[in-house]
Amino acid sequence: MKRKVSVAPMMDCTDRHERYFLRLISKNTFLYTEMIVDEAISRGNKKKLLEFNINEKPVALQLGGSSPKLLAEASRVGEEFGYDEINLNLGCPSKKVEKNRFGACLMKEPNLVADCLVKMQSKTKLPVTIKTRIGYDNVEDYEHFYNFISILKQTGVKTFIIHARKAMLGKFTPKQNLNIPPLKYDYVYRLKKDFPNEEIIINGGIKSVEEIKAHLEKTDGIMIGRAAYHTPYLLAEIEKEIFKNNNVPSxxxxxxxxxxxxxxxxxxxxxxxxxxxxxxxxxxxxxxxxxxxxxxxxxxxxxxxxxxxxxxxxxxxxxxxxxxxxx
Ligand SMILES: Cc1cc2nc3c(=O)[nH]c(=O)nc-3n(C[C@H](O)[C@H](O)[C@H](O)COP(=O)(O)O)c2cc1C
Missing domain, CATH: 1.20.120.1460 (Four Helix Bundle (Hemerythrin (Met), subunit A))
Structure with missing residues (x-):
């Protein structure tokens, strides 16, 4: 299963050079680009934004946006450039992102998100996946989260990456939003029980092989962000311990x-x-x-x-x- 361990999309971090470097350490982890805004792909220099080294594969392109048309077009272009998956960002809480109506604030608009996902899937054969949080502001009950995922599931999306904390929209800085709202892993475990046929990936605060092993008992895969960036050789340990690969480079x-x-x-x-x-x-x-x-x-x-x-x-x-x- 290719998404057993993945490295999270991180702005200013998971650019093509970082991905090339990480791929030298680990053959089996799945990598993500930084979030790239649909409009930038439509208007900007596509080659500069999207080109990558074939050795980085498998790589998912993460998109930000809320225009079904632009997201669909960006998904098509992503496939042309050779990405392995298109992921929609529904978890970024920054004010700038909210102003532009993408990221975590889209949890308030499940029908719009569903529309985006339908159009995206109509323009690409690649798997279209989402990355989201468990709630936002005071909307943090499991039922709400379950309903949100249910609506998205109806579009045919099969893979859900969940950062297991809520987003505080407009109140916290992006950094605070990565640390202050408490992690609620049990929401993700419960989601997996409720959707046994969907691929549920857990993210947030994972730092060690022991933690990974424990999460893999209850979910389909794990995603690591900061720990992979700040201590990249952790991926070598993951190769050995999780993928049983004894041929890890020094x-x-x-x-x-x-x-x-x-x-x-x-x-x-x-x-x-x-x-x-x-x-x-x-x-x-x-x-x-x-x-x-x-x-x-x-x-x-x-x-x-x-x-x-x-x-x-x-x-x-x-x-x-x-x-x-x-x-
Ligand atoms: C510097 C930085 C940039 C990030 N940029 C993105 C992004 O572009 N898209 C996204 O979905 N999440 C982004 N995130 C959130 C991470 O993907 C991840 O969900 C979060 O860091 C929690 O995982 P961790 O505790 O393993 O770091 C970013 C996080 C950091 C630290």
Whole structure:
């Protein structure tokens, strides 16, 4: 089952470079793009917004929007670009997003969401999935959540990703909305019992393999956000423990594999920090991890980096030293 473990869509985090990097660590996790707004796809530079490296697959494109027409068109374009799934964001609580009528505020408009999902599915053969919360503001009873999912299910959507806390619309900052409303995993477990034939993925606050194992007893899959970003080598542990893959690369090997990608990207005009910023947490928890972070912070912002400079920087990077100390 391909969505057993996935990495959450995260703005400014899960761009194509992060996904390429994570894929070097883990072959089996399912990856998501950052949220991309339907209108940006319609009016903007599609190639710049949507192109990705084939090695990142499987990757889902997450869309934001509430126009059935624009979302349908964006889904079609997403399929053309080679994505494996189209996901609709019904969980983002930011004020800006609410003003534009997408994200978590759409939980107030299930019929509009259903309309969007029908149109999206009519324009793509890819699975169309949703990511939502368990409620919003004072609307937090299980029955309301159940009814919301029931309406969406009638459109033919089979996969529901649930961030197991409610959204406080317009009241909290996005950061507060990721931490303050309490996690209610039991809502998601109950949803799985009520919809045994649908794929129910749980998200929110998951940080360890033990937690993952416990959630997998009661749901079909888990999605990890911040822990995967800040401690990416957790995905290696997941490969070993959850996917029983004993062929997991070392941290050093991951960086070595990243170098040809960096060189290639530099030639296309990418700056080294656009890639390396995602690797800051690679040695998290290891002796000497602070050397890695410090060295990167001081050196990854070089301007006009050319391939020689990258070689020089990579030679100097202290990862070898770190690995030796770790043993
Ligand atoms: C920096 C950041 C950006 C995020 N951007 C998105 C986004 O674009 N779309 C989305 O559905 N959720 C977004 N989220 C929410 C995450 O997908 C996830 O639901 C949330 O972080 C809870 O999971 P976690 O506790 O494992 O981090 C974002 C979260 C963070 C921390």
């Amino acid at each position: 941290r050093q090997h991951i960086i070595e594999q990243l170098i040809p990608y960096i060189k290639d990207e530099i030639k296309k005009g990418t700056r080294i920090n656009q890639i390396m910023r995602h690797t800051l947490g690679l040695f998290h928890g290891q002796n000497g991890a602070s050397h890695w972070k410090k060295y990167l912070s001081e050196n990854m912002c070089v301007r006009d980096a050319d391939v020689q400079k990258i070689d020089h920087i990579m030679d100097k990077i202290k990862y070898k030293k770190i690995e030796q100390r770790v043993g």
